[in-house]
Amino acid sequence: xxxLEAGIEVKTTTKPLELLSSEKxxxxxxxxxxxxxxxxxxxxxGAVIHGPAEYIIDAIVDTREGAMGQSFKGExxxxxxxxxxxNLEEASAxxxxxDLQRLVFDNREAFITAANTALDxxxxxxxxxxxxxxxxxxxxxxxxxxxxxxxAIFANRDNTGFIQRGKVFLASGKRNxxxxxxxxxxxxxxxxxxxxDKGMIVEPEVLRNLxxxxxxxxxxxxxxxxxxxxxxx
Amino acid sequence: xxxxxxxxxxxEEVRRLKEDLKAEIEEIRREKLRRPDRExxxxxxxxxxxxxxxxxxxxxxxxxxxxxxxxxxxxxKDLDRRIETRIFREPRRKREEEIERIPPERVAxxxxxxGSEERLKILHYLRDGxxxxxxxxxxTSRIGSSLTHHLQPLIDAGYVIKGEARGTYYVTVEGxxxxxxxxxxxxxxxQEKPHDTYREPDEPEDKEDEARRWL
Numbered sequence: 230x231x232x233l234e235a236g237i238e239v240k241t242t243t244k245p246l247e248l249l250s251s252e253k254x255x256x257x258x259x260x261x262x263x264x265x266x267x268x269x270x271x272x273x274x275g276a277v278i279h280g281p282a283e284y285i286i287d288a289i290v291d292t293r294e295g296a297m298g299q300s301f302k303g304e305x306x307x308x309x310x311x312x313x314x315x316n317l318e319e320a321s322a323x324x325x326x327x328d329l330q331r332l333v334f335d336n337r338e339a340f341i342t343a344a345n346t347a348l349d350x351x352x353x354x355x356x357x358x359x360x361x362x363x364x365x366x367x368x369x370x371x372x373x374x375x376x377x378x379x380x381a382i383f384a385n386r387d388n389t390g391f392i393q394r395g396k397v398f399l400a401s402g403k404r405n406x407x408x409x410x411x412x413x414x415x416x417x418x419x420x421x422x423x424x425x426d427k428g429m430i431v432e433p434e435v436l437r438n439l440x441x442x443x444x445x446x447x448x449x450x451x452x453x454x455x456x457x458x459x460x461x462x
Numbered sequence: 463x464x465x466x467x468x469x470x471x472x473x474e475e476v477r478r479l480k481e482d483l484k485a486e487i488e489e490i491r492r493e494k495l496r497r498p499d500r501e502x503x504x505x506x507x508x509x510x511x512x513x514x515x516x517x518x519x520x521x522x523x524x525x526x527x528x529x530x531x532x533x534x535x536x537x538x539k540d541l542d543r544r545i546e547t548r549i550f551r552e553p554r555r556k557r558e559e560e561i562e563r564i565p566p567e568r569v570a571x572x573x574x575x576x577g578s579e580e581r582l583k584i585l586h587y588l589r590d591g592x593x594x595x596x597x598x599x600x601x602t603s604r605i606g607s608s609l610t611h612h613l614q615p616l617i618d619a620g621y622v623i624k625g626e627a628r629g630t631y632y633v634t635v636e637g638x639x640x641x642x643x644x645x646x647x648x649x650x651x652x653q654e655k656p657h658d659t660y661r662e663p664d665e666p667e668d669k670e671d672e673a674r675r676w677l
Binding site: 252253254255285286287289291292294295296297298299300302424 | 468591592623624626627628630632633634635636637638639
């Protein structure tokens, strides 16, 4: 796989934009964010973005016995990597010196260097390959938070995923995974449901297999997104 | 929130309900025995309440819950046996004491969010799956703040949860349970009422009865 690298042009968003959108996820970026394209073999496949963004994930699983889970909201500061379809271009203009300095970059080169560093850091030990162009608002967003690299939100027509420190959520048709704060909910295509809560399952075999099971489901959904995401959860 | 904790809560609620009803029935019986014969004859015969039927229904409900857990955990080694041991063998006396200690304000916190036909309609509608605010408006014929007025107590009580991304509303495990128990209570109380005294609120009074009263 060719190395992903930042482009040479820096742009700024002129209005707020929905970067990712699905039935259960929404990621918005503010006006005046700086960004540059991400290229793979000179092909545009996404963007490295710097500036305020916020997300809302409805990590709610509707089971036979009622809904479980919660909505997660948060801000994403600093650099983030977006790979997928986007309307960023239509909502942006070439960044001026003033735009760059507002986010404490001396000039365009300083931003590109920082973007490449962020790109390398975010893709360390992870390889991504795009099979086809994604629709706007469908793709994957990765960012660093408190030194942890593997924060991600991905969304397309049928799948929504969210991986953050101690939290995993996936909605993929009738398959759902929810892991947060000691609670695990797995539901499958054929109506099978498994709930594990703090201290309620003491069977070590079950716990040992949970990680791979969650990982398998998340990875197969990412495959549906036409991504190869070789990550251990 | 774990299913097992919810089932535990569910069972506790069912048992509390059963014990409350049992205590009330005993109280009615004691009251009846205390009254002098003459006085008793003045009043209507109190409705007979078949406690054995009540007990059977509750036991059946608990068995169903137990079966649901077993089905969910089937194939997960011998976990179902462990769950059964953990949930269904609490000391009976301890449970009874806990139930007796529940103060009215705590009961009100659980029951009062259900105290409106509109809210019950919302819970009933959400049983089919999540709904948007617009869908709820259409279903209840209430719009904007009028619908919010009914939704908010259900959300505050934890019976309904709102997905913030799209403003989608879901009925929670507690909400389903509360609604199911409300239906069950309705069914039982209607069964116990003498048929000649029960009338739908909007049912027109019999013209003949009305005329007789005026005479």
